[in-house]
Amino acid sequence: MAFHEVRFPANLSFGAIGGPERRTEIVALASGFEERNTPWAHARRRFDAGMGLRSLDDLATVIAFFEARAGQLHGFRWKDWSDFKSCLPSGTPRFDDQVIATADGRERTFRLTKAYRSGEATYHRPITKPVTGSVRAGIGGNEVFLGTHYAVDHRTGTITFNEAPENGADITAGFEFDLPVRFDTDRIAVSVATFQAGQVPDIPVVEVRV
Structure with missing residues (x-):
């Protein structure tokens, strides 16, 4: 197809x-x-x-x-x-809306996901079609910037960092999709x-x- x-x-x-x-x-x-x-x-x-x-x-x-x-x-x-959106419909996406992965010190590419939580249950939905220009990302609680620190594949919904994030750091993202x-x-x-x-x-x- x-x-x-x-x-x-x-x-x-x-x-x-x-x-x-x-x-x-x-x-x-x-x-x-x-x-x-x-x-x-x-x-x-x-x-x-x-x-x-x-x-x-x-x-x-x-x-x-x-x-x-x-x-x-x-x-x-x-x-x-x-x-x-990665946030509530009334909000504006932030770089720390969603924790999409925890760095292992080697991997540079991560897939966008959105978490849906209710009670003790959480469902992680893969996001494959982010809107161009809407993706923001962070590493360990600090925002990093498109072009300078990472690139986005808007056809597959992946983020690739120029350098592998430090082991144990939370990889976060905000986006429209x-x-x-x-x-x-x-x-x-x-x-x-x-x-x-x-x-x-x-x-x-x-x-x-x-």
Whole structure:
């Protein structure tokens, strides 16, 4: 699958409905207890891109984007307005938002992650599509700077430091990020009459692994 490093128009994804989806396999035992397991290590997010459309011009923009991606063939970036920062939605990313690794004195490249905590449980989500110009990083509680101390691969979500950080130092980062997605259909069905009357087309979008 090819991936196009282009973002679906953010003003049109603003009104989209969707969010994370998990897959849980549940087996009911004869005793009445359950055994639960999941084949997925990470959630998969789904959205309806049609819900953000407000006008025929919006519809034309989406159809052009759909045709340029050849339907389901090529992936693209998507802004999830409910979850697109390393900090709270109302905040501004800081270099110490997320602890992404502990240095071993040898490794120079680290993957961006975001931690989700509730009670004693923590889920670490890999971030593969950071927004260009948004990534800040730190080593051992001190901010370091892009170009001078490290480089970012915005296609894979990795940070590479010019020199290996000192053993035991916390590697931290703050960032904005997109989702890698594709259209989950090869067909957009729309009637101009019904669209003008308020009925928007279904345009499903689904997260992909990259």
